[in-house]
Amino acid sequence: MFYREAGDFKTSYVDDSQTFPIKFDRWRYYAVLAVAFGVVPFLINDYWANAVFVPFLIYAIAAIGLNILVGYCGQVSLGTGGFMAVGAYACYKLMTAFPEVSILIHVLLAGGITAGVGVLFGLPSLRIKGFYLAVATLAAQFFLVWLFNKVPWFYNYSASGQISAPERTILGHAVTGAATTAQAKYLFCLVLVVGLAWLARNLTRGTVGRKWMAIRDMDIAAEIIGVNPLTTKLSAFAISSFYIGVAGALFFSVYLGAVEVGEAFGIQKSFLILFMVIIGGLGSIFGSFAGAAFLVLLPVLLKNILVGQLDWPTDLAAHIELMIVGALIVIFLIAEPHGLAQLWRLAKEKLRLWPFPH
Amino acid sequence: MKKTLTALALAMAAATPALAELVVPNLSYRTGPYAPGGIPYADGFNDYFTLLNERDGGIGGEKVANPECETAYNTEKGVECYEATKGSGALVYNPLSTGITYQLIPKVTADGIPLYTPGYGRTSAANGKVFSNVFNYPANYWDAASVAVKYLLDENGGDLSGKKIALVYHNSAYGKEPIRTLQELSKKHGYELVEVPVDHPGQEQKSQWLQIRRDKPDYVLMWGWGVMNAVAIQEAANIKFPMENFIGVWWSGSENDVLPAGDGANGYKSLAMHGTGMDYPVYADLKQYVYDAGKASGAGDQVGSVLYSRGMYAALVISEAIRKAQELAGTSAVNAAQVRDGFEALEITEERMAELGLPHFGQPFAASCSDHGGPGAALIQQWDASAKKWSLITGFIAPDDEVLTPLVMEDSAAFAAENNIAERCN
Numbered sequence: 001m002f003y004r005e006a007g008d009f010k011t012s013y014v015d016d017s018q019t020f021p022i023k024f025d026r027w028r029y030y031a032v033l034a035v036a037f038g039v040v041p042f043l044i045n046d047y048w049a050n051a052v053f054v055p056f057l058i059y060a061i062a063a064i065g066l067n068i069l070v071g072y073c074g075q076v077s078l079g080t081g082g083f084m085a086v087g088a089y090a091c092y093k094l095m096t097a098f099p100e101v102s103i104l105i106h107v108l109l110a111g112g113i114t115a116g117v118g119v120l121f122g123l124p125s126l127r128i129k130g131f132y133l134a135v136a137t138l139a140a141q142f143f144l145v146w147l148f149n150k151v152p153w154f155y156n157y158s159a160s161g162q163i164s165a166p167e168r169t170i171l172g173h174a175v176t177g178a179a180t181t182a183q184a185k186y187l188f189c190l191v192l193v194v195g196l197a198w199l200a201r202n203l204t205r206g207t208v209g210r211k212w213m214a215i216r217d218m219d220i221a222a223e224i225i226g227v228n229p230l231t232t233k234l235s236a237f238a239i240s241s242f243y244i245g246v247a248g249a250l251f252f253s254v255y256l257g258a259v260e261v262g263e264a265f266g267i268q269k270s271f272l273i274l275f276m277v278i279i280g281g282l283g284s285i286f287g288s289f290a291g292a293a294f295l296v297l298l299p300v301l302l303k304n305i306l307v308g309q310l311d312w313p314t315d316l317a318a319h320i321e322l323m324i325v326g327a328l329i330v331i332f333l334i335a336e337p338h339g340l341a342q343l344w345r346l347a348k349e350k351l352r353l354w355p356f357p358h
Numbered sequence: 359m360k361k362t363l364t365a366l367a368l369a370m371a372a373a374t375p376a377l378a379e380l381v382v383p384n385l386s387y388r389t390g391p392y393a394p395g396g397i398p399y400a401d402g403f404n405d406y407f408t409l410l411n412e413r414d415g416g417i418g419g420e421k422v423a424n425p426e427c428e429t430a431y432n433t434e435k436g437v438e439c440y441e442a443t444k445g446s447g448a449l450v451y452n453p454l455s456t457g458i459t460y461q462l463i464p465k466v467t468a469d470g471i472p473l474y475t476p477g478y479g480r481t482s483a484a485n486g487k488v489f490s491n492v493f494n495y496p497a498n499y500w501d502a503a504s505v506a507v508k509y510l511l512d513e514n515g516g517d518l519s520g521k522k523i524a525l526v527y528h529n530s531a532y533g534k535e536p537i538r539t540l541q542e543l544s545k546k547h548g549y550e551l552v553e554v555p556v557d558h559p560g561q562e563q564k565s566q567w568l569q570i571r572r573d574k575p576d577y578v579l580m581w582g583w584g585v586m587n588a589v590a591i592q593e594a595a596n597i598k599f600p601m602e603n604f605i606g607v608w609w610s611g612s613e614n615d616v617l618p619a620g621d622g623a624n625g626y627k628s629l630a631m632h633g634t635g636m637d638y639p640v641y642a643d644l645k646q647y648v649y650d651a652g653k654a655s656g657a658g659d660q661v662g663s664v665l666y667s668r669g670m671y672a673a674l675v676i677s678e679a680i681r682k683a684q685e686l687a688g689t690s691a692v693n694a695a696q697v698r699d700g701f702e703a704l705e706i707t708e709e710r711m712a713e714l715g716l717p718h719f720g721q722p723f724a725a726s727c728s729d730h731g732g733p734g735a736a737l738i739q740q741w742d743a744s745a746k747k748w749s750l751i752t753g754f755i756a757p758d759d760e761v762l763t764p765l766v767m768e769d770s771a772a773f774a775a776e777n778n779i780a781e782r783c784n
Contacts (some may be wrong), residue, residue, distance in 0.1 A: 047445060051438040096776075149529060149555070159538045159769055160480070160531035162460050166776050177777075178464030256433060258460045260531050262558050263433060300438065303428075313656075314428040315388030315397075 003351040019201060036190055041183045049182035056296045057189040058250045063276040063288035064200050065243025071282035072204055073236035074216030075125050079137035081269035082144030083241050085261050086114045087248025089154050092163040096156060103168040103175055111246035118241020125233050141270055148261040164258035176253045185254050196243060201285050212236050279329060281341025290340035298325055379691050380422045382676060383443040385429050385436060385453040391559035392431040392584035394614040395665055397656060399454055402669025404655035405648050410677055412647040417680050418690040433457045440465065449697045450474055452672055456532035467491045472698040476672050477608055477631055481535055482769035484731025487781040493701045495732025496723045497631045500765060502607050503536035504757035505629060505736040506579055507543045519548030524575035526566060526590055529555035533581045542761050560586025567593040580606040587615035595622025602627065612664040616741045624743035629736045632671050632720040634748055636662040640715030664748065671720060679704050702727060721754055727783035
């Protein structure tokens with residue numbers, strides 16, 4: 001009825017090529033932003049920030065980053081955990097070396113350093129692809145974790161090899177360290193998520209994104225029509241790693257406050273983020289959010305229901321939770337192999353026809 | 359989708375039932391590769407509080423509640439558990455994980471809740487001048503490293519020069535803690551230290567033990583946890599390393615670690631910071647009020663084991679600190695800040711341990727504003743595979759404070775400088 005293009009006339013090319021061409025969609029997007037910025041900060045407390053919103057936002061950044069590489073450019077990567085570690089350790093070294101510089105700049109610089117490392121480990125993608133590339137990036141994962149464990153310079157020679165984030169402020173409000181309020185944490189992450197998601201969405205709509213997709217769909221054909229595989233593949237690795245590096249820096253400095261590399265950035269993190277991308281939907285920004293929400297929120301929800309409401313023993317609940325999440329992943333992928341984003345797309349198609357589907 | 363989830367979860371958060379007045383959350387782990395250590399500890403912890411509730415009606419007339427939260431030894435889940443339970447009026451945390459402890463130190467300090475980490479966590483928290491809310495008495499990792507070296511000195515007539523000692527450690531904050539102490543001690547005593555890291559979770563150690571077979575160290579020390587312990591002891595048996603020269607820290611010395619290796623584990627030694635077994639009067643009460651009443655935590659099959667005893671010991675110290683807090687505050691319904699004061703003023707004497715039904719179980723200690731670390735002495739126990747039993751082979755050995763105190767001061771000063779903490783107690 002109200003969800004359709006009909007009657008929504010565009011009079012300029014800019015209007016015509018906007019991200020949300022349907023008026024209802026556009027308003028929905030503004031409403032989500034308004035709630036996220038205007039309502040949630042007034043309701044949020046420590047539990048909601050630390051257990052739900054902050055991890056969701058940070059994993060969403062990482063999932064967007066991996067989605068750029070895997071979903072848009074078709075290069076499989078299993079090195080996400082290692083790249084997040086690069087972001088975290090870069091952020092830590094910058095924070096402690098230049099305490100007077102704003103944390104926002106450090107987080108972005110950490111992303112930049114990760115982009116450099118990502119390009120380096122992306123070089124094999126020029127010669128190999130598919131499963132072979134996945135194995136090459138797996139080597140990055142293990143090498144980087146080993147490196148941050150082995151070289152004490154990275155953790156400032158602390159006795160335990162842990163890195164911990166000192167307090168840093170933006171406009172007088174602490175955003176890292178123990179004195180951080182739930183609002184500050186949430187808003188800092190939210191601003192970065194919105195900015196980076198907006199950037200990613202527009203990158204994928206433009207020349208850069210189209211080149212990535214051409215390489216993904218068939219690299220030889222893309223080369224014939226004039227897409228340079230070298231710059232395209234490496235730019236995908238660089239931008240993807242930038243996002244993942246920012247996510248790693250936030251994961252360490254804002255979310256956890258102290259990490260040890262093997263535990264926080266191990267191979268299981270690489271798989272977790274890959275699962276987010278696959279469940280959410282390859283090649284979709286919305287899918288990255290949906291996948292992150294699914295894998296971050298569902299375990300917390302199940303735990304609250306099983307232990308908090310039904311009073312089950314914690315070990316039984318933990319095991320059942322693993323089984324339920326696993327089963328849901330399988331069911332979802334059988335029912336809709338293209339992920340949650342495809343379900344969303346189908347729902348929108350149906351909405352266009354509603355209430356007169358014939 | 360997110361909104362429905364959020365709404366659902368909100369509804370649940372609102373419906374959480376009201377809790378008893380003294381809340382001591384149990385951040386336990388009964389799943390994952392560290393469950394062999396987590397389960398007995400959590401059971402002992404819960405059972406002791408159940409005993410207090412059933413026999414004495416709680417502490418000072420207030421019932422104790424132990425909401426349990428599963429962390430799986432994972433720091434992200436640990437943070438979630440902390441945030442989920444702190445709103446319920448939690449009085450003290452005891453996460454049984456060095457990684458989670460590092461996370462929680464700044465958080466509990468900001469929230470004013472005490473953190474009790476007996477025998478684990480950040481060693482330099484023993485300096486109460488810097489770490490106002492963290493307590494790790496009666497002993498910590500650096501004490502353990504020093505006691506192990508002292509024991510080896512005794513074995514070798516006071517001279518370790520020219521000996522080679524290997525440290526097999528869990529490659530994490532936990533396993534790396536003793537390295538600095540062992541390095542300092544190697545300068546003092548002239549032994550050579552070989553570091554052999556084992557990555558999480560430690561099921562695969564062939565290359566590490568190959569290295570040990572090649573290097574032929576005189577002694578092997580181990581800082582392991584979870585499945586890593588059992589695998590290491592099995593591997594040591596496989597390469598026929600003399601078991602009496604293999605010493606684990608107190609987290610590598612439970613029945614679950616040695617039983618899988620069978621006779622091969624005979625003679626393996628480990629540190630201990632308390633007694634073990636069921637030859638203590640407290641077990642008569644536990645049997646009457648907890649086990650026979652069907653109120654035992656978990657499956658009830660861990661009773662009397664080393665880590666069960668340790669969980670019970672932690673619960674005992676926490677309950678004594680709450681008792682002390684009640685005495686100081688003059689009220690039975692104490693809050694977290696008062697419990698912190700209770701921890702700081704706590705003194706546990708041998709007479710008090712005997713009164714509580716655990717004579718000669720742990721060392722007596724007294725905390726103060728600047729001393730949150732206790733005396734740090736430890737025992738050495740040895741495994742008898744045929745009797746399936748740990749037996750104590752030494753009395754309490756005191757650590758080398760001459761080496762440890764400057765290290766603690768140095769590390770805590772670094773923490774204070776990083777976080778702009780002013781020293782207290784001056």
